[in-house]
Amino acid sequence: MQKNYTMNTNNPFLIKGYIPSNLFCDRHNETMELYGNVENGIDTTLISPRRMGKTGLIFHFFEYLDTKTDKEAIYVDIYSARSLNDFIKLLAEATLRKFPEKTSIGKRFLTLLKGLRPLVGYDAISGEPQIQIAYQSAQEKEYTLQGLLQFLDRQSVPIVLAIDEFQQITQFPEQNTEALLRTYIQPLKNVRFIFCGSRKDMMTAMFSNVKRPFFSSTQYLTLDKIDHHVYATFIQKIFAKNKIQIAPSTVDFILTWTKRHTFFTQSVCNMVYQMGKKRVTIDHVKKACFDLLKRNEPVFFQYRQLLTPAQWNFLIAIAKEGEIKQLTAKKFLGQYNLGTPSDARRISKSLVEKELILETHTKEGTMYQVYDLFLSRWLESEY
Ligand SMILES: Nc1ncnc2c1ncn2[C@@H]1O[C@H](COP(=O)(O)OP(=O)(O)OP(=O)(O)O)[C@@H](O)[C@H]1O
């Protein structure tokens, strides 16, 4: 247990759940872009690496819609969906969460559901709706999906439907899911979609491949890191509001260490805040970073277990470099004893697939880094 930290439940640096707008940093342009798309009948494909803030942005945008417009917004997270069946269930539950039984849309929705002979129940603890539908045939299932989407389209209010972790549909055993969805979505007039995902390869394949049903049907929005100056000002302001002093150079240190990645920056700030200091120094921040890495060690050991020594060494080498362009360059391979260029290609490919290495395509070319920043910083310091 960490004895030197005072327990503080009012920590303003949130690392999970909904973030109220006063604790939410920036994303103004992205919010306006989403709004512009919705207003102009354009669906959006929202992409970024893990934990950059996609889900946070969606909810921030929903709050904007809620306060500024008459649009209704529905959020479906299909991360756990393994089949079309799960997808339909999650969509129906999200709709019922948005329009509960007591609302007029909710009443109509339940009537529709009843026609599908579902079992509608409510979780005893959370009170969240739970729906089970038994299908006679695949056709009936497809008909249900179409029915749910058409129902939303028929309502008198415009609807925004955000589907999070959308890449998941490519893993369904029903190979025609993409085509089905595209067919049912295309004629809708009243529903605008946000398709969200962190697997850039899968998402762009779906939306940019001429041969795929969703080809060119949406506008991309790539969520980048928050601007350094904007994030620094935000952090400074939040600490100041809580009567904690922190020098700009110390904030810069945080942002450099976390490489401005949203989740890691929030985590370090959250930890620093927990320390309960009135005046935060660089040493406090270093201690917070060190403690965060320590806490995550069990996960890192597990990674090591799951990888071959060659893969592990490869990760260490990338962590030491921070960011690297040429994975097969002689100098890099030689310096870290990584074998031949073809070994490197094979290893890096598997590490990218396992989401342990992040591959980013920039104007300057393809860049590689260890995906999990904490793992990267830990490898850098341990080896
Ligand atoms: N603009 C923001 N200001 C402050 N905190 C943020 C902001 N955006 C995201 N966060 C925080 O950063 C973390 C990651 O955000 P979020 O879960 O939205 O990322 P994500 O891109 O959806 O990740 P994943 O791909 O893993 O689903 C969350 O803990 C969230 O609280």
Ligand SMILES: [Mg+2]
């Ligand atoms: Mg998310």
